[in-house]
Amino acid sequence: MSGLFTAAFLRQIGWDADVYERSTVELVGRGAGITTHPELLEALQKSGAGTRDLGVEIEKRITIDRDGRVIGEKSLPQILTSWDRLQRLLRDTMADAHYHLGHTFARVEQDGSGVVVHFADGRCERADVLVGSDGIRSSVRAQCAPAIRPIYAGYYIWRGAPREADLEPETCESIFPYFTFFLPERQQVLGYPIAGLDNDLRVGHRRYNVIWYRVGDAQELRDMCVDENGQQHEYSVPPPLVRKDLIAQMRADAEEIMPPQFLDCLDHMQPFFTPIFDFSSGQFVFGRVALVGDAASSARPHMGFGMAKAGDDARALAEALGGHDDIDEGLAAYNRIRQPIGERIVRHGRKLGTHLGVDLRSHEDRTMWKLLQDHRAMMDWIAVPNFLGRDP
Numbered sequence: 001m002s003g004l005f006t007a008a009f010l011r012q013i014g015w016d017a018d019v020y021e022r023s024t025v026e027l028v029g030r031g032a033g034i035t036t037h038p039e040l041l042e043a044l045q046k047s048g049a050g051t052r053d054l055g056v057e058i059e060k061r062i063t064i065d066r067d068g069r070v071i072g073e074k075s076l077p078q079i080l081t082s083w084d085r086l087q088r089l090l091r092d093t094m095a096d097a098h099y100h101l102g103h104t105f106a107r108v109e110q111d112g113s114g115v116v117v118h119f120a121d122g123r124c125e126r127a128d129v130l131v132g133s134d135g136i137r138s139s140v141r142a143q144c145a146p147a148i149r150p151i152y153a154g155y156y157i158w159r160g161a162p163r164e165a166d167l168e169p170e171t172c173e174s175i176f177p178y179f180t181f182f183l184p185e186r187q188q189v190l191g192y193p194i195a196g197l198d199n200d201l202r203v204g205h206r207r208y209n210v211i212w213y214r215v216g217d218a219q220e221l222r223d224m225c226v227d228e229n230g231q232q233h234e235y236s237v238p239p240p241l242v243r244k245d246l247i248a249q250m251r252a253d254a255e256e257i258m259p260p261q262f263l264d265c266l267d268h269m270q271p272f273f274t275p276i277f278d279f280s281s282g283q284f285v286f287g288r289v290a291l292v293g294d295a296a297s298s299a300r301p302h303m304g305f306g307m308a309k310a311g312d313d314a315r316a317l318a319e320a321l322g323g324h325d326d327i328d329e330g331l332a333a334y335n336r337i338r339q340p341i342g343e344r345i346v347r348h349g350r351k352l353g354t355h356l357g358v359d360l361r362s363h364e365d366r367t368m369w370k371l372l373q374d375h376r377a378m379m380d381w382i383a384v385p386n387f388l389g390r391d392p
């Protein structure tokens with residue numbers, strides 16, 4: 001996503017930009033829900049991608065209790081979109097000739113005036129600048145700054161997106177139209193509506209994005225990363241290979257604590273899990289290599305801000321390069337502007353993560369943890385717009 005954003009913004013300042021993606025097929029079908037922010041909407045507009053049929057508009061958020069009764073609500077209009085929709089809008093900004101599937105970055109060489117990028121199959125390309133937009137496990141960053149590694153937050157999420165048509169009428173009526181919170185001790189269950197398959201926004205054809213945060217230490221995570229065939233994975237397991245005994249245990253645990261509406265959702269989705277990591281690179285620029293999006297810094301997902309940051313990084317990079325005759329000065333300006341912002345966003349994610357009570361080290365952590373034990377505070381802080389610079 002940050003690669004497509006970058007290419008779109010660089011073209012606007014008159015640069016030639018090509019995107020090299022390791023996947024051999026177009027990236028479709030990643031069903032995850034994405035909350036939007038004003039910054040993301042602006043980046044989509046300015047990049048030329050636009051916001052056509054972006055997602056489901058909701059009016060408010062609610063908190064429910066174990067019996068499914070509403071115990072709090074807050075008016076907050078938001079658009080909830082999906083990874084697929086954003087990918088389609090951004091992909092449409094690129095001519096096929098400049099989008100190269102099946103290119104896995106292997107290494108980069110620099111000579112002061114440009115880069116030579118080598119791909120795993122032996123091909124190489126020369127360019128003025130390489131923009132590493134290859135996500136939280138960035139191979140570009142691994143070469144430029146090998147010491148920087150994402151840090152496990154001590155918790156993970158179960159996720160899934162049941163179809164609206166499969167849910168009970170009671171679920172559709174009471175929680176489906178809203179951003180819903182259910183907050184048992186040291187856990188969070190969140191849900192919100194997103195488009196159905198092929199961006200279907202019609203009532204009855206949408207899905208409900210469900211996220212269940214649970215605490216688990218590194219050893220537990222390692223055990224979860226053994227798949228159905230007994231193979232150990234490093235960070236997570238592809239959804240179809242998540243072990244059946246884990247899913248059975250997760251469902252049994254849910255029976256103990258969940259309100260009926262979320263149990264209904266769990267009964268109708270294929271669950272998979274994602275461990276939560278974060279980090280921020282102390283530098284976004286290494287010679288003629290710049291990092292953007294999750295490759296540069298990646299926050300815990302409590303703000304739902306990753307896409308907005310990807311768009312803003314890309315835009316700032318193009319503005320900095322467009323505003324300087326000298327490429328190196330432009331890159332230095334980008335680093336100056338965006339690196340501190342990336343770090344602030346990561347810090348903010350950690351602040352919101354204190355709700356789960358993991359590794360509360362400072363007085364500030366404990367104060368934030370205490371504040372977030374109130375469901376009204378959670379509705380005020382989680383995935384809300386304009387959060388930067390706000391203090392509890």
Ligand SMILES: Cc1cc2nc3c(=O)[nH]c(=O)nc-3n(C[C@H](O)[C@H](O)[C@H](O)COP(=O)(O)OP(=O)(O)OC[C@H]3O[C@@H](n4cnc5c(N)ncnc54)[C@H](O)[C@@H]3O)c2cc1C
Binds near residue numbers: 104138303
């Ligand atoms: C659980 C969870 C929930 C989230 N919720 C939200 C939300 O609600 N709102 C929001 O805005 N953000 C959310 N995010 C964050 C968002 O998904 C990311 O910030 C966003 O995808 C960053 O995009 P990116 O392009 O930088 O990285 P990625 O999306 O990871 O893309 C990296 C790309 O690089 C490719 N690649 C990797 N290695 C190589 C290589 N060696 N060679 C070539 N290509 C390579 C990959 O195939 C991929 O296409 C969430 C994240 C998580 C984990």
